[in-house]
Amino acid sequence: MKLLEGKVAIITGASKGIGKGIALAFAQHGANVAFTYLSSVEQGLALTAELEALGIKAKGYRSDASDAQQAEELINAVVEDFGRIDCVVNNAGITKDGLLMRMSEDDFNKVIRVNLNSVFNMTKSVQRILLKQRSGSIVNISSVVGVKGNAGQANYAASKAGIIGFTKSVALELGSRNIRCNAVAPGFIETEMTAILDEKTVQGWRDAIPLRRGGQAADVANACVFLASDMSSYISGQVLNVDGGMLT
Numbered sequence: 001m002k003l004l005e006g007k008v009a010i011i012t013g014a015s016k017g018i019g020k021g022i023a024l025a026f027a028q029h030g031a032n033v034a035f036t037y038l039s040s041v042e043q044g045l046a047l048t049a050e051l052e053a054l055g056i057k058a059k060g061y062r063s064d065a066s067d068a069q070q071a072e073e074l075i076n077a078v079v080e081d082f083g084r085i086d087c088v089v090n091n092a093g094i095t096k097d098g099l100l101m102r103m104s105e106d107d108f109n110k111v112i113r114v115n116l117n118s119v120f121n122m123t124k125s126v127q128r129i130l131l132k133q134r135s136g137s138i139v140n141i142s143s144v145v146g147v148k149g150n151a152g153q154a155n156y157a158a159s160k161a162g163i164i165g166f167t168k169s170v171a172l173e174l175g176s177r178n179i180r181c182n183a184v185a186p187g188f189i190e191t192e193m194t195a196i197l198d199e200k201t202v203q204g205w206r207d208a209i210p211l212r213r214g215g216q217a218a219d220v221a222n223a224c225v226f227l228a229s230d231m232s233s234y235i236s237g238q239v240l241n242v243d244g245g246m247l248t
């Protein structure tokens with residue numbers, strides 16, 4: 001069953017990793033996909049071709065989600081190209097890890113700007129479109145680290161916890177207009193990035209997870225498909241942990 005047939009979705013930071021997995025899952029479920037990438041035009045074009053091969057309309061936009069003006073221009077361009085917007089997945093994110101003692105103000109601000117301001121920028125810009133349509137689903141990618149904290153990631157944890165507060169507030173503000181807003185909190189997800197880590201260390205992480213494996217991008221993507229679809233039409237303001245049972 002295709003859950004997103006005919007819907008238009010925007011996914012930020014989709015050229016690789018979890019974002020790419022979300023774009024592919026949305027396309028497999030029949031959504032037309034607008035996605036953003038930051039630097040690699042080739043990766044953007046390759047993903048567009050991969051998505052179009054699934055029989056939907058796809059377009060990549062080079063856009064920095066942490067820049068309010070670029071987010072506004074992106075929303076305008078997507079409405080012009082696709083006619084409407086049904087769902088936004090705010091996936092773009094970075095880490096700049098380090099113990100607080102050694103964390104520079106710049107490393108703190110940069111992570112907040114890319115991870116949290118980006119969610120504000122995109123949501124603020126898209127809300128007038130969703131309000132006009134009187135429907136929409138916003139899915140923000142947080143993290144178990146935002147729920148629970150993590151030594152060496154104070155900046156990242158603050159940004160991801162901020163996303164949760166923002167998500168719940170938007171759900172309260174826009175619920176009366178049939179606009180839903182939820183967060184997904186992935187645990188340890190194995191991507192290109194984790195593939196280069198020491199296998200023994202990674203196995204140690206897997207062993208500590210109740211389901212005894214790292215998550216795949218598709219695990220997070222499936223949760224996003226559900227939250228973007230009408231299957232979740234009475235769910236808003238929630239944080240869905242996708243973590244193999246890590247936070248129970």
Ligand code: NAD
Nearest residue numbers: 013015016017018038064065066091092093143186188189
């Ligand atoms: P990744 O580094 O592979 O992908 C991040 C994507 O965001 C990249 O495509 C990058 O180009 C893009 N991006 C970065 N800054 C951007 C900006 N300013 N504007 C637009 N795009 C930008 O990482 P990932 O593991 O796929 O993570 C995706 C999301 O999931 C992030 O928000 C991350 O915090 C979150 N997350 C990941 C894990 C994990 O274990 N991998 C766990 C919890 C949460």
